[in-house]
Amino acid sequence: MTTHTETDAERIARRYPGSRTPRWLWLVAVAAILAVGVPWLIWTATYGANPAISAKIVSFSVTSDQTIDVRVTTQRPDPARPAVCTLTAQAVTYDTVGQYVLELPPGSEELEHHDVTIRTFKRPTSVKIEGCTPR
Template identity: 30%
Template sequence: MDVVTDLDARYGRHRRTTPRWLWPVVAAVGITLGVAWAAWASWTDVPVHQARVHSYEVVDARTTKVDLEIFRDEPVALSCRVFAQSQDKVVVGEKTIEVPASDAAQVRVVAEIRTERRAVTAVLDSCEAR
């Protein structure tokens, strides 16, 4: 005949240390704060601008030419950082391009990046209002 043992006596009883309602309340507060922050961030008066590399040309082992295309809602001056990469993805040259304020919504800027060795691509790192 099988002997029935008392499992509480053998393993002990696990007691809940936090109330069941705590984690849903923490999640609700976190979601509320996230939505409030997103709403606040979307209503700030920051001018919208976007930039991209339109084209690039590796002129020689020491020079890469980059053509930036910039779109902006307001005539703000921008500072754009571009860099050139070699085939092994090492940054071999970089330059900060100052773009003056303009009423034009779309602007193209061409600049040369001096490189320490031959580059294979040009990349836009950032473009921020000055």
């Protein structure tokens, strides 16, 4: 059984001093972060959950060393609003070897299918959607 003396307590206090920052300052900092962070999180979640346009590559087929056929499905909650999507073809080394800008004029259908042929300067192996934006 070990007993701790006052000397031990002083030695421990010198080795592990108390915090220099007052506790109330930490509470104010946490409250400020929460006051800004929670509304920002709610805003980004609602904005990101309802995009103006979304697109998905349904299928693609490499037809030659210079072309790749792509089927893209787009969804616009407001089909009367025009939009544009950028598709990028990539080589086996992940180099961009071709690009296609898909113009979506105002329409009446919310869900549309598009068949696109992307011309490339090198054999493509995959295709991706760089992004879609409303106009």
